[in-house]
Amino acid sequence: MSLKAQLIRQIAVDGPMSLADYMQACLLHPEFGYYATRDPLGAQGDFITAPETSQMFGELLGLCLAQAWLDQGGGDCVLAELGPGRGTLMADILRATKSVPGFAPDVHLVEASPALRDIQRATLMGARVTWHDTVADLPDAPLFLIANEFFDALPIRQFTRQGRGWAETRVGAEGDMLRLGRTEPTPVDALSHRLQDTGDGDVVELCPTLPPIIGEISGRIARHGGAALIVDYGDWNSLGDTFQALKAHQPCDPMQAPGDADLTAHVDFRAVTDASLCETSAMTTQGALLHGLGIGPRAQALAEKLDDARDQNALNQHLAAYRRLTEPSEMGTLFKAVALYPKGAPPPPGFEA
Numbered sequence: 001m002s003l004k005a006q007l008i009r010q011i012a013v014d015g016p017m018s019l020a021d022y023m024q025a026c027l028l029h030p031e032f033g034y035y036a037t038r039d040p041l042g043a044q045g046d047f048i049t050a051p052e053t054s055q056m057f058g059e060l061l062g063l064c065l066a067q068a069w070l071d072q073g074g075g076d077c078v079l080a081e082l083g084p085g086r087g088t089l090m091a092d093i094l095r096a097t098k099s100v101p102g103f104a105p106d107v108h109l110v111e112a113s114p115a116l117r118d119i120q121r122a123t124l125m126g127a128r129v130t131w132h133d134t135v136a137d138l139p140d141a142p143l144f145l146i147a148n149e150f151f152d153a154l155p156i157r158q159f160t161r162q163g164r165g166w167a168e169t170r171v172g173a174e175g176d177m178l179r180l181g182r183t184e185p186t187p188v189d190a191l192s193h194r195l196q197d198t199g200d201g202d203v204v205e206l207c208p209t210l211p212p213i214i215g216e217i218s219g220r221i222a223r224h225g226g227a228a229l230i231v232d233y234g235d236w237n238s239l240g241d242t243f244q245a246l247k248a249h250q251p252c253d254p255m256q257a258p259g260d261a262d263l264t265a266h267v268d269f270r271a272v273t274d275a276s277l278c279e280t281s282a283m284t285t286q287g288a289l290l291h292g293l294g295i296g297p298r299a300q301a302l303a304e305k306l307d308d309a310r311d312q313n314a315l316n317q318h319l320a321a322y323r324r325l326t327e328p329s330e331m332g333t334l335f336k337a338v339a340l341y342p343k344g345a346p347p348p349p350g351f352e353a
C-alpha cells in the first residue's frame with residue numbers, strides 16, 4: 001500500500017492529522033519516507049545546499065569551529081553534525097582543519113536516513129565516525145557542532161489566529177485526495193506570548209522538537225564548552241505560512257505525492273535562542289557570516305588557481321557559486337545563522353555583535 005493510501009486510512013480512523021505528523025511520515029517513514037529512501041541532493045535531485053554549492057562553505061565554517069576550539073583552550077572534544085546529507089560539509093571541515101595543530105576530534109553524525117548514512121560512510125572514508133539516531137545520544141563532552149538545513153526538515157505545527165484562539169492546520173482526506181483544513185480555534189498555551197504581536201488571520205508555526213534538541217546541544221556546551229553553528233533559511237519570530245514542498249528544484253503541492261517531495265518550513269531563530277541554555281549570538285545572515293569569515297579572499301585565491309589552470313568553465317562555476325552563497329538575491333540574506341557558545345568565552349568568529 002502506498003504512503004498516501006496508508007495516510008488516508010489512518011485519517012479515516014483517527015481523524016485529520018497535524019502537519020507535524022504528516023511531515024514526519026512523509027520525510028522519515030521507514031519504507032516510503034523522502035529522506036529514508038533516497039539521496040535528494042544535487043543537480044539531479046530536488047535541491048542544492050550550500051556545501052553542495054561550494055567547498056568554501058565547509059572550509060570557512062570548519063575554521064570558525066576550530067578557532068572557537070582554540071579560543072577555549074583546545075583539548076579533547078567531539079565534532080558533530082546534524083543531518084549531514086552526503087557528508088560533503090563534514091569532509092570540507094575535516095580537510096580545512098587538518099592543519100590546525102592538535103585539532104583531531106572524533107566525528108559524530110546524527111542522521112535518520114539509512115540511505116544517506118551509506119553515502120556519508122563513503123564520503124568520510126578514513127575518518128573516525130560514529131552515527132546516532134538522535135541528538136540525545138551524542139557524547140556528554142565538549143561539543144563543536146554544525147547543522148546546515150537540518151532544522152528546516154523538522155516537523156512543524158501551524159496555527160492561524162482567530163480572536164484570542166488559534167485554528168490548527170490539519171491534513172484530512174476527501175475520497176482519494178489529501179486536503180488541508182483547519183480546526184475550530186482554541187487557546188494554545190505555547191502561543192500565549194504571540195497574542196501581543198499578531199492579529200486576526202496571522203499564521204504562526206511551532207516546531208515541537210526544536211526546543212529539546214537545542215536543550216541537548218546547549219546543555220553540553222554550557223557544561224563542557226564547545227560551540228554550535230546553526231545555519232538555515234528562516235527568520236526571527238515565526239510569522240506566515242512557510243510550509244512548502246520542493247520536487248526537482250520546483251515548488252509543488254505538499255499534499256500531492258507524500259514521500260516524493262521535500263517538505264520544509266522556515267526556522268524560527270527566536271525559538272532557537274529562547275531554548276538555549278548557553279550564550280547565543282545575535283542572528284546574522286549567511287552572506288554577512290561568510291564575508292566575516294573571509295570568503296572574499298578565499299574566493300579570490302581559488303579563482304586565481306583556476307585562472308592559472310586556464311579552466312574557464314570551472315572559474316565561471318566557482319564565481320557563480322560565490323554569488324549564490326553570498327548575494328542577497330540568492331542565499332545571502334534568506335539564510336540566517338546563530339552560534340551557541342559558553343558563558344565567558346568569546347563568540348565564534350563571524351558572530352561578534
Ligand code: SAH
Pocket residue numbers: 027035041049050051052082083084085086089110111112113116133147148149150153154
Ligand atoms: N546538511 C546537509 C543536508 C541537508 S538535508 C547539507 O547541507 O547538504 C537534511 C538532512 O537532515 C538529511 O541528511 C536528512 O536525512 C536529515 N534529517 C532530516 N530529519 C532528520 C531527523 N529528524 N533526524 C536526523 N536527521 C534528519
